[in-house]
Amino acid sequence: MIMFFSLFAGFHKVEAATELDVNAAGAILVDAETGMVLYEKNSETALGIASMTKMMTEYLLLEAIKEGKVKWDQEYIVSPHLSNMSHDDSLSNVYLRVEGKYKVKDLYAAMAIESANAATMAIAEIVAGSEAKFVEMMNNKANELGFEKYKFVNSSGLNNRDILKFFPEIIGDPDEENIMAAKDVAALASHLIHDFPEVLETSSIPEKIFAQGTEDEFVMDNWNWMLEGYKEIADDYPNYQQFVYDGLDGLKTGSTAFAGYNFTGTASRDGQRYISVVMNTSSQTERFKETRKILDFAFNNFKKEEIIPKHYQVKGKKNLPVIKGKEDQVKIYTKDAINMVVKNGEKDNYKTVLTIDEKKVNKQGELTAPIKKGEKVGTLVIQPKEAGNLGFITEKGQNNISVDVIAAEDVEKANWFVLMMRGIGGFFGDLWGGISSTVKGWF
Known part of the structure; x- marks a missing residue:
């Protein structure tokens, strides 16, 4: 039994905003809490992701640590191949000595801050035993998380030819790179932030010394020039100040000749967090300029609103008939409120859809006593009045615009x-x- 009831006045089309012009081959803006899509451009086409790949490597490492399979203080001994790669100044790296011992927490910081490629491959070996097995884990995890457009061939995001210079075997073709759609990149960032929020503690660090006090000491400066933390060391990085963005604390940059200049950014202000992705921009600075454009659009035009209050009753359906009870009807209402990020002035563009659980009622639409207060009898969902369903980067996102409808009181038999x-x-x-x-x- 499905009943449609309008909640608000007005009749306007609701869809992912299109008035924003972003200079990127692919882009997306989402509400970090729910994954609701607020803007998108070519977001379902697979493009090169370069070092944004490292978000997946971070996810798998943090998952392994949570499960007790890897320890932060665990040490890794560097092979000659990996040491040689770490000394290639054409790649982003921190120097790793042959037979040198490095803790997982330091390799992780090098990956997240300096985007160190050899350190990333070391982490892949720590987690999976080999690069090949780790790449298999990456693709399996992408499938598990419901991504649609992706392919991983290495743990770092390099072009395979850069890896072939140091290692005799690769996964995939000699010139192949990792690819994902912007929508899936945003979903990966969302999963990373929600499942392991501690990732932001590292991604927000603008500068850190690797292997401090040793011959391998290396000053790492974060490739994410928009970090709010760069304000605190403005004298050391004066050129970055034009890009610094209030509230921005992550997440990952990336660039190769194939992928162009990419950036997955996330910023939080007054409790509201957004995730943005720009792919294949033309320069290192353009990726930050376009991200600023997207995030400004988000913070200036959207805010969280209460669309449905707790204990809301649908007009014309505030009660359900009851048989075999001391009362012949029972009051019903929503168990919780529904809060949703909406564009300014468009709160009235939504309707409610009430669905009564068919297993709870007979053919006449009657509940059978006894009924307990708080017992679920149906679901209320928010939908745009004119357009189709609201867009989310994951299927679970739809749960954020639905709420249980429950019995408001007991009805004894x-x-x-x-x-x-x-x-x-x-x-x-x-x-x-x-x-x-x-x-x-x-x-």
Whole structure:
């Protein structure tokens, strides 16, 4: 039984905003809490992701640590191949000595801050035993998380030819790179932030010393020039100040000749967090300029609103009929409120869709007593009045615009005597109704 009821006045089309012009091959803006899509451009086309790949490597490492398979203080011994790669100054790296021992937490910081490629491959070996097995884990995890457009061939995001210079074996073709759609990149960022919020503690660090006090000491400066933390060291990084963005604390940059300049950014202000992705921009600075454009659009034009209050009752359906109960109806309302990010002035563009659970009612739409207060009887969902369904980067996102509808009170089952008397009354009522109809038919 599905009933449609309008909640608000007005009749406007609601869809992912299109008035924003972003200079990127692919882009997307989402509400970090719900994954609702607020803007998108070519977001479902697979493009090169370069070092944004490292978000997946971070996810798998943090998952392994959570499960106790890897420890932060665990040490890794560097192979000659990996050491040689770490000394290639054409790639982003921190120097790793042959047979040198490095802790997982330091390799992780090098990956997240400096985007160090050799350190990333070291993490892949720590987690999976080999680069090949780790790449298999990456693709399996992408499938598990519901991504649609992706392919991973290495843990770092490099072009395979850069890896072939140091390692005899690769996964995939010699010139292949990792690819994802912007929508899936945003979903990966969302999962990373929600499942492991501690990732922001590292991604927000603008500067850190690797292997401090050793011969391998290396000053790492974060490739994310928009970090709010760069304000605190403005004298050391004066050129970055034009890009610094209030509230921005992550997440990952990336660039190769194939992928162009990419950036997955996230910023939070007054409790509201957004995630943005720009892919294949033309320069290192353009990726930050376009991200600023997107995030400004988000913070200036959207805010969280209460669309449905707790204990909301749908007009015309505030009660459901009840049989075999002491009362013949029960009040119903929403268990919780529904809060949603909406564009300014468009709160009235939504309607409610009430669905009563068919397993709870008979063919006449009646509940059967006894009924407990708080018992779920249906679901209320928010939808745009004119457009189709609201867009989310994951299927689970739809759960954020639905709420359980419950019984507001107990309805006890009537005793046998009351039920019998109702039955007798009903019988004579039907009988008298039949006689009356017949008599009326005589005249």
